[in-house]
Amino acid sequence: MPLHCVYGFLISECRTIWAYSDPFYIWPLSPSHSTVEIAGHPSVGTASCISSAIGHPALDYNGLELRGSTNSFAEFTLDTTASIEDFSIMLFVVPEGFSGTLFHYEKQNLATGTNEMRNIILSYENMTSHLIATGNNASDILISISLVTNFQPDGWMPITISYDFSGRGLAMYAGDAKTTEDTDEHILLGLPGKIRIGGVSKFGYDSYLGRVTCLQFYDAKTNNGDFDDALIRCTSASWPPDMGPPSVSSYPSCNAMRGYFQLTSRGRTPPPSTVPIASLNTTSKVKCADWCLLPNNACVSFVIDKVHKVCSLYDVDDTAHLIISGSGTDYYVSSTLVNCC
Known part of the structure; x- marks a missing residue:
């Protein structure tokens, strides 16, 4: 966090400028295939039963509609080999159901590693968002927080999860609302892992019914729930060359x-x-x-x-x-x- 100061004849002014690294992942980023999604870190994802829908007004392409059913989701691998301390995940959503799961991160190879976040689940029910982070198993709850979320019909809501490793704090932002909770210890994000949008792969959570666009994953924390030019990063001008269809065949x-x-x-x-x-x-x-x-x-x-x-x-x-x-x-x-x- 650089601190910039300007000195005048009688006064001095200091202002804080937050600078963020580029995201590891931005999704969706292909005009033809919604799971060829990675800018800079090519990775093929899996998707089923996703349709085009009215998009975010700041973006120049349609959003994606998830059907609220078990097999309607997008999933891809966070395959970086380096450890991640601070991290943030942002996505824009328009829920159309009473409850659903917006996001699920699950570490692969769950039998290895210690003191890690192995599952992160972001869900909502009755206008309240819920964030749960677990450790070695689903019952080992590290953090559980809830936040009242003012979802509006046809209104895109930015939702952000951010973890401050040194401060041991996990924060959730929904629009201008924010809530945080601290962990007892410094906990790394378990890697490698899978990101699933729209559902949970193992647990009894409702699937997501509604629109979604512009998911970004950062190896940095955020202090205001947003990143400079977040949506600009998701415009079609930022798309990489079309890498072709996913290798996963249909059933x-x-x-x-x-x-x-x-x-x-x-x-x-x-x-x-x-x-x-x-x-x-x-x-x-x-x-x-x-x-x-x-x-x-x-x-x-x-x-x-x-x-x-x-x-x-x-x-x-x-x-x-x-x-x-x-x-x-x-x-x-x-x-x-x-x-x-």
Whole structure:
């Protein structure tokens, strides 16, 4: 932290200027492939069931939409071999569900090493963000903090995790709000590890439903929850050359299930805010499925109302938002989405 002073005839003025190193990782950074994400540290990630969505107004490309289901996430490896003391992780989010997991860091090779942060989980529930850091196992909680977060519809919220190694303090920032907690000892980040956006690989946390963009990982702490020109680093002008598609192949079972629909709920229906793209007078699930699969049709789910004898088609999987229906309804979702997303 350099301290700059300007001396005049009668007065002197000192001001603090914070300077940050470039991030190790910035994601997403490929216009074609959302998991070819690393600037300066090439690494191929894994992703499934991520779609394009309305992006941050300061960025010149779309954001990414995670579906809130088990297989909807992005994951990549933090593969630096050097130890990391101070670190910070920032991402911008628009949650669209009641609860979900924004971020999970998990050290690989959990049987080795001591006195390390081996899991870091950032989640939210009912407008409150939760940050948990664990040691040797999931029950060895090093830090657990919560922060009221004023998520707004269609409002991008910057969320930052920052660890001060010398001060033993882990901080969480959500917009202008901040909370911190100290560890008993100086704890290194366990390396190497995997960063997963949108879910937790092992534990019973909800998956993230909503938009996400511009994740950055720094080997430095932050004192205000933000970094100079954070979003500028994520503009398309900063993208590296397109490195091609990830090497991870898609699940063959997904292609095999195309054209099939799975019953996911009885006695429930999408809320009134989810408008059907079309309706058909029938109680035949075969006829409804055939109609849903018509060429150039965006249908991915449908509801059969057996009382009113109507089939309603939808262009979204609204399983996470279903409400209790007063009539006998069956809700079907494309098996490709159910089993692969």
